[in-house]
Amino acid sequence: MRFFCFALFIVVFSCSKHKTTRTKLNHLIPEHSSVILKASNIESLKSALQNNDFIQKLSKTNSYKTLESKLEALSLLHPKGDLLVCFSNDETDSLQYSVVTKYHKNLFKTDSLANYIEETLTHKNTTITKSNLNNNTFYSAVVDSMFFASSSKKTVDAAFLHVNRNAELEKIYNTTGQNKSLSLIMKSDNAFIKTLFIEDSIPLKNFSNYFAVDADISQDEILINGITKATDSSESLIHVFKNTVPQENQIQNITPSNSDGFMSFTFDDFNAFETNLSKFNKKDSIASSTLFDNIAEIGVIFEDAQRAIALNSIDVIATKDALLSELNIIDTYRQIEIYSFSETELFSNTFYPLITYNSATKYCVLDNFFVFAENMELLQNIIANYQNKTTLSQQSYFKDIKANLSDQSSLLMVVNPSILKSILDKNLQNSSNYNLDKYSASALQFIYDTNFAHVNGIIKKAKTRGYQNSISEEFNIKLDADLLNQPQFVTNHITKQKEIVVQDVNNKLYLISNKGRILWKKQLQGAVLGNIEQIDIYKNGRLQLVFATPNRIYVIDRNGNDVAPFPKKFNDKITQPLSVFDYDKKKNYRLMVTQNKKVFMYNVKANIVNGFTFKSANKTINSQPKHFRMSGKDYLTFKTEDHLYILDRTGKTRVKPKTSVNFSNQAVYLYNNKFTTTTLNGELVSVDTRGNTATQNLNLSDHHHLETTSKTLVTLTDNKLTIKNRTIELDFGNYTPPKIFYLNDKIYVSVTDLQSQKIHLFDSQAKPISNFPVYGNSQISLDNIDKDRNLEFVTKGDSDAIILYQMN
Template sequence: MAKANTFNHTESKLESLSLLFPKDEMLICFSNGENDSLQYSIITKYHKNLFKRDSLSNYIEETITYKNKSIIKSKLNNNTFYSTVIDSMFFASSSKKIVDDAFLNSDTTIELEKIYNTISKDKSLSIIIESENKFIKSFFIEDSISFNNFSNYLAIDTDISQDEILINGITKAKDSSKSLINIFKNNIPQENQIQNITPSNSDGFMSFTFSDYNLFKTNLKKFNRKDSIVSSTLFDNITEVGVIYEDEKHAVILNSIDVIATKDALLSELSTIDSYRQIDIFNFSEPDLFSNTFFPLITSNNATKYCVLDNFFVFADNLEMLQNIIANYQNKTTLSEQSYFKDIKENLSDESSLLTIVNPSILKTILNKNLQDNSNYNLNKYNASALQFIYDTNFAHVNGIIKKAKTRGYQNSISEVFNIKLDADLLNQPQFVTNHITKQKEIVVQDVNNRLYLISNKGKVLWKKQLQGAVIGNIEQIDIYKNGRLQLAFATPNRVYVIDRNGKDVAPFPAKFNDKITQPLSVFDYDKKKNYRLLITQGKNVLMYDVKAKIVNGFTFKSANKNILTQPNHFRMSGKDYLTFKTEDKLYILDRTGKNRVIPKTSNRFSNQSVYLYKNKFTTTTQNGNLVTIDTRGNTSIQNLRLSNDHHLQTTSKTLVTLTDNKLGIKNRTIELDFGNYTHPKIFYLNDKIYVSVTDLQSQKIHLYDSQAKPIVNFPVYGNSLIDLDNVDKDRNLEFVTKGDSNSIILYQMN
């Protein structure tokens, strides 16, 4: 705050404090003078060494008399102030009139004295604020809630340290209908839960609770001086109402203790207008219901849509805001999950009548609104600040905290970078490809109309291209001109495409095939010299082409004994190349020319799982779930892994992962997942760490584990397909992409 204009102005005004050396507590009072100028008064116990000014060359004083009482007029630099001693109390003020009035012996109001007696004597700073002041406008986002109509007095004790300000105290209003705090009278504060649905990327929220809605409504009616308030059964089973703020947008939240009854109250509002992540979004025909019922706590009157998330009923006008709330709730990236919120929650009560949580930009807005200041001070590290009121008999407890977030506040969270909709439903799962110009990642995906999209890591669609058929398997990247520029290479059932980064075909591709291509395109670069070989599988046959779309005559393999079940793979060990694929009863291990390099010494009935190189052995599975390993001499070993017929396998050179039914095996550890419909597992090796992902398509949850089979923090998250995991930009955080709704893709970031 030291950079704030208001702070600097006040510090200058209080320059006279440098002359005082009190032994007791000191009161500093602020008031409005002429032309709304700031006036101050100082009260403390007098002692002979209190006022030290002898050594100050820029200090001038003179003694004046008022009603036979001595008053010292002092000037320090450009600041003039007046002081006197009354009954052993030292009194000073920037206003002579205030010092004159101090001799009038006016009694302190009983109410103010009671408030003063509540403050703590051992705190570094205590503050009493009267409602009818011109300095404090409001503590809330809503301008409709002013301090002037909120309460009569606020008395708080503060603990101030380098990284936080803690506030505890009380606020009290006279027993009348003129103060907003009294609308909570005779209601028991309930547990605040709006943070459990507030997105972490929102500006904040306000929550108010009640144990008896009818009593609350009666109190609010008196405050608003209305003969009646709109009656609605929608609020009969509600104990908490909240507002979530996002830029200029608002969402109203109802927390229900009887979801069925609250849904019944909305039976006439079941016109579905959209669906997002399998959550129906309905039209709402009473957009001004909440502002008419809860003014001035709620002023928004445009709640035209709503959805239901467990016990929360969410109303808003903006569809994207509703989708953002749904996404963060399902992803568990709400405010309540953030460590910086958990830090400040330790200083708050679980139950309160009124609670507001704001982010740094809103905190700055509120401060500037009160201080009438537009200074450019930095609050960016104060991720969440809170103020709560807990009504008790005829006053309310006040707790507040402004705290700088610790660095760990951002660690381990998962945030949604973007969620974009395509022109049609997705045909396959999105994957990352490399932008050779920026060295960052972009996303390719195809829709059901066979349009291929290239999308930047910021969510911008760079181009769309119509293809003849569906892409088979993953898209590869090659440098066909050996100049550092990368192209996309892949197969559809009757084409092999090579496409540059602008979405243009690279001649002589696409290459057309009459017979159907049955496995993904395999790209081999034997010597890492960009002399690419493109392997095309058609039933029993494997054809090898060069980048000019010409058959490579040196590859002599003609035909397998049966239809090939797996994409051809290339491995290199001890300077030798091995090409592998299999049929249902034969595993082929060939050399570059297509001749047998290794002949397994036993035959098996093979599954459709790929062939991997695991611990320097060719590894795959049989139809009945046994693990088959073959060394370079053809020696075969079979291990019973107790896998079902419907199983999945993937390995790296040292890590073996299996999935059978709901059991995920990582190395020698097994995780029992909830029953569901799971994709095959994928292994990622990034930043010297193994990650294993699997997605339950039934519950739409993405799971992620490390090499020790321990779940990654904050997973599972929402998703509808396999993921691709990588670092897509220049920061250190990993991102992953997945299918969201049927026509959308989601990019997440792991913080």
């Protein structure tokens, strides 16, 4: 598992050009490579690795630290597409690596590296660059428009002569997915990962030939999906499941929750399975005990050094008949009879190397399960947990991981933190101490299918279940730099769920999944003004992000790409957030740009809408233009410090207020069918469709905030929050403007005290929502972001982090 960390440290050095003959990255994979990493978005991967709890725990191991130091110089790579990192061991058993990606002129930068030295070499009239950073030496060149770097000059030399046309490797390579956090291609006989299993009797090199898996990495889990394949069915353990059909795994229903885990294997035809296993063990197939004739699943339950064997019978009477000679009762526990068992080596003789245990001297029967063990306490523990319904299958953390696994599998292993660590320690050399206590259950699953097997795996940090009305933190994600604005939700048009967009102080825009995975980052020219909107520019159901920065309008698709002809550049500064209008709900969008006194109306082709006649206000516009529709008529509103403009869609005056006041910079709202805002001295101003104007003294200070829906008015002045004429006195602090959310037929009002870093949430009656306030450093965005009924909200945490909470 440690190789998930390597892509954090990949970099690049100088290069030269060469005549093109190779067309794919995998054509440059060195022949001796035994582990290959593929990343399609290196920036997203770096963030995923930085935020993943499990990988950060592994970063404390000596193996990780050694590799991090050795690969230090590989941290400046900026590929635009897929990137491969290939690992191998040389003749002295030292780690070698190679990097392959498409070359482009901004692939890497070395100017700011104080300890960087480079030297130009030649190889058959082709330039190779020798680079040294902090005493680590690398060699690089451009081979057929692809950048190739390696810690071995011999490997770079060979890249000019060798095209890797390994047909089997290419098939395996092509099974990896696109846009995954990371893909791993691994020969089973490699020098880095020795085993994936509890028992030493199942080394990885004997299990199959190749693994090709995609990893989806989020803050608290790593999901693995892919295949494993073996070319010779008699030499690889995975092929013992050939000509059998995977059955439903049920050993979890009898495994105690206080055990270390279990391994389960299934088949629909024991004779076929036994024949395959005999071929693998290179021994003649002999008739085994009739005990297994009606067994669909065999499991090994682990508890410290003890083992129990569980048989899942599809014909309990027939299986009992096979045990007629083993009916000597030696004890009774909780009314369950425990029998002696004489064939102690039966399981290891029949199922080696899957089972090596040969000390089973006792057994009991629990419904359709026949459980064998040597240790009486282990049998009693299994009986007690089964009767008490405290087995592994009843635990919430097991249910969480089971949701990512198939119900049927040929081979399934589920382990607790101590076993997970012991497996990792077998692969990590000189590892230091690290704690995996919160990884209550991890799983690896193989599902045999013709001549290969599907692979599923999950390593997930268990979460404390939120009790009813509680607030639980779902994730806390760090960005590359401090946040510039508050995070907000946007809609994923594919899943219909919500994702998060946020910008950092380097003007980098992030799209983050509702599981906490950074999907992409995009460099912008300037800070986003106001909220980001979404439009369907092609009218095909696919949504794009649309917004303005001080000198540009952006339209960005789901993958982070600009949608032509955007971004549109402006010489004069844009002074208000971009206003997006869809008058008739037919996706004929209008984009209104505000520049001081002037407004300009554009269509989605970035052309001026000639029919819009309004050109300039009397003074600087101090609020974002808005669109309202009443009684079939459109109203466009914005204001200056002393004038409220209410226009029709062509820019002509539709309503002229019959009085003039000094307006605040608060937005214009439609409240009780009137255009509503506030004055500079805190009075409420309402204008009806005939221009009649009314003011109301709300006792607001000069520094106040207003937000409304059509029927709900909320104000904040100093520490007084008023919701529908009900006033709450908050602690003195520095509060964000209130925000109103209407969800599930209920009004929510939020404010955040930036001084005490507390988020407050109230209902429409000004009553606090249970378990608030909670920690936060910005306004929130509140919505139902996934498929459950619970609401979630996102906020700024530390200066460089966002937090997603769930209201249970």
